[in-house]
Amino acid sequence: xxxxxxxxxxxxxxxxxxxxxxxxxxxxxxxxxxxxxxxxxxxxxxxxxxxxxxxxxxxxxxxxxxxxxxxxxxxxxxxxxxxxxxxxxxxxxxxxxxxxxxxxxxxxxxxxxxxxxxxxxxxxxxxxxxxxxxxxxxxxxxxxxxxxxxxxxxxxxxxxxxxxxxxxxxxxxxxxxxxxxxxxxxxxxxxxxxxxxxxxxxxxxxxxxxxxxxxxxxxxxxxxxxxxxxxxxxxxxxxxxxxxxxxxxxxxxxxxxxxxxxxxxxxxxxxxxxxxxxxxxxxxxxxxxxxxxxxxxxxxxxxxxxxxxxxxxxxxxxxxxxxxxxxxxxxxxxxxxxxxxxxxxxxxxxxxxxxxxx
Numbered sequence: 001x002x003x004x005x006x007x008x009x010x011x012x013x014x015x016x017x018x019x020x021x022x023x024x025x026x027x028x029x030x031x032x033x034x035x036x037x038x039x040x041x042x043x044x045x046x047x048x049x050x051x052x053x054x055x056x057x058x059x060x061x062x063x064x065x066x067x068x069x070x071x072x073x074x075x076x077x078x079x080x081x082x083x084x085x086x087x088x089x090x091x092x093x094x095x096x097x098x099x100x101x102x103x104x105x106x107x108x109x110x111x112x113x114x115x116x117x118x119x120x121x122x123x124x125x126x127x128x129x130x131x132x133x134x135x136x137x138x139x140x141x142x143x144x145x146x147x148x149x150x151x152x153x154x155x156x157x158x159x160x161x162x163x164x165x166x167x168x169x170x171x172x173x174x175x176x177x178x179x180x181x182x183x184x185x186x187x188x189x190x191x192x193x194x195x196x197x198x199x200x201x202x203x204x205x206x207x208x209x210x211x212x213x214x215x216x217x218x219x220x221x222x223x224x225x226x227x228x229x230x231x232x233x234x235x236x237x238x239x240x241x242x243x244x245x246x247x248x249x250x251x252x253x254x255x256x257x258x259x260x261x262x263x264x265x266x267x268x269x270x271x272x273x274x275x276x277x278x279x280x281x282x283x284x285x286x287x288x289x290x291x292x293x294x295x296x297x298x299x300x301x302x303x304x305x306x307x308x309x310x311x312x313x314x315x316x317x318x319x320x321x322x323x324x325x326x327x328x329x330x331x332x333x334x335x336x337x338x339x340x341x342x343x344x345x346x347x348x349x350x351x352x353x354x355x356x357x358x
Contacts (some may be wrong), residue, residue, distance in 0.1 A: 003262040003354050004040035004247040004290075005030075005347075006277075008234075009047065009059070011268030011300015012343050016198035019062050020299050022342035027063040029347050029358060035066050038358050040250040040260065043067070044243050046191040046206075046233040046272060048075040048151040049096030051104055070246065075190035075233030076150055078242045079105045082188065082230070085146050091116060091166055093159050094150030101150065111144065113159050116166075120174045123165055126157040144171040146229075149189040152207040160214055167218065167226070182222070186229035192324040193233070193272055197300045208324060215325060231326060234267075235276030237283065244290055262354070263292045266346045268300025270334040271323045278333045295346045296336035304339070
């Protein structure tokens, strides 16, 4: 094969925990009788609340074909490359086995929001029932050098408060806020999805919504913009570069000698899957070996009944432009190469375009 697939998961293969019927049919076409893939396949998800192996196991059960962790790319996977932060004491926000995820990525000293809350009980004061009944003296000072946002947390008020505390005290939460600590300590963020789809009829808040809250609170207090050291997950360039690396590694492992010339990004979200594939095509394809083509399915966030505005001036309201603040809006970047009903139709289309007969 001279092509490979980048599959999104939520809205393409599942809705919440419910499989989309077309997924199993599609994947039966992608493997041989021994269960080996006929083309390189990587699952590129903006989820970040579990380890790659756990997601691979879920997908294997869901699709009825064996998936290895090397085929799975979580939103946080590129953090493996950020070695300069791995030795530092970092605050991690999100849900799931956060310490396991952070350590698997290479971080040696991660501290969760819950641990910080235990060490600084006076800081979490929004919920009256969670305020400490006995005021004890603050513990010894400790410093945090970086904030890592893996995904949306459970108790937003606690996470928003404590992350702001860390940013406004140069990493010494519990100290008075400083006026002159800008730019603040580094923030690394994974997954900018404003919304995602589960079983509900309408989309649900994603980590991008949490980031909108954090950015606006920081700006309201300081008058300055919150800055990110790096943004990961679709549609960031980093994510697509890393995904291409995984596709090539897979082809090499199978001794497929024909170079991979085209990647087909199959997704349900204009602002992540399509935008990211088109951004790759526009800014990276000349430097990379592969082209990237977007295939949009109608089983998730995207509805064929809603239109993207063609006038960029109309799109700058938050109600329309669902992309992250730091990404420019360009109508061309949210134009899919192909629109199909579901993932099974996507596989059929690609096989037809590539004249590929399994």
